Amino acid sequence: MSRFKKKPGGSSPKINTASLPDIVFMLLFFFMVTTTIRDASLKVQIRPPEATEIQKLEKKSLVSYIFIGPPLKQYQAKLGTEPRIQLNDSYATLADIAQFVEMERKQRDEKVVPQMTFSLKIDKDVKMGIVTDLKQELRKVNALKINYSTKKGGKKAE
Amino acid sequence: MAGKKSREVPEINAGSMADIAFLLLIFFIVATTMDVDSGITTRLPPMPEEEQEPPPPLKERNVFQVLVNASNQILVEGEWGDINKLKDQAKEFINNNGRKDNLSENPEKAIISLQNDRGTSYNMYIQVQNELKRAYNELRDEAARDKFGKKFSDLPTDQQKEIQKMYPMKISEAEPKNIGGTK
Structure with missing residues (x-):
């Protein structure tokens, strides 16, 4: 009986939170290691096509991204719905591709330049014309x- | 007496440590993108140099022609094609080994020529690329199983190279036409 009797004073015992920082740090390190920081906010809509042989x-660190798609809704009033190319954070034209590639190469070690990959993130409804031009560039x-x-x-294709 | 007092290190209050760590944690959670990038990897052919000799003509039978028009219709070897059959047609063509007169002499000589219109949708283009790639991947897998009893992707690098030599992936893309009229 006396075991469950409340102690006089009534205050609940303090929980030891000394290990809380350790737990949080563990989580923090996990996220730091797995993080790839978003470096570009998309200004074009991209719905990638589906494929199996991927x-x-x-x-x-060796991948650079090139985006092609129709501008986002909020830019459509100004820019229309024609597909646009996005490099880094801004819209670009085909003429900017060469410079972009040069910049991306400069940021990296000379030895790894041949292994650089350009990832083309292209909306599935984009016509091949612009894609072909990009490939030529x-x-x-x-x-x-x-x-x-x-x-x-x-x-399956549509 | 005074010396003893100065040696005593005052305790640092670590109570706010958790707050700092939480702040950092939240930053990283927000900034994280967990998605894995994946896609179809290819190599573009280098730009032709000027005064380059034209490549030797290929035998008609060794070229598997795939055309895609602006309405996303496929023409395979001069006939209406279907995306669902493309893979099997390609496989038959590559793995013909001289049996049929109009198909390739052997896998090493087989070339797939892909041409699309400027009006072709990107989706269709990827589907076609995907099917052609699937044809090669399946052939390589079959060869790997026959020869080494394992899947292609499970083989060590030198054996993979051997299989790749048996079935070199030759997908050539011609300069696009603009028949459909759209840009």
């Missing part, structure tokens, strides 16, 4: 390793 992109500056970004999924 490969994972390894070595993210990439060929001109000798950026030949490319990756068509796709989702894993259904194999």
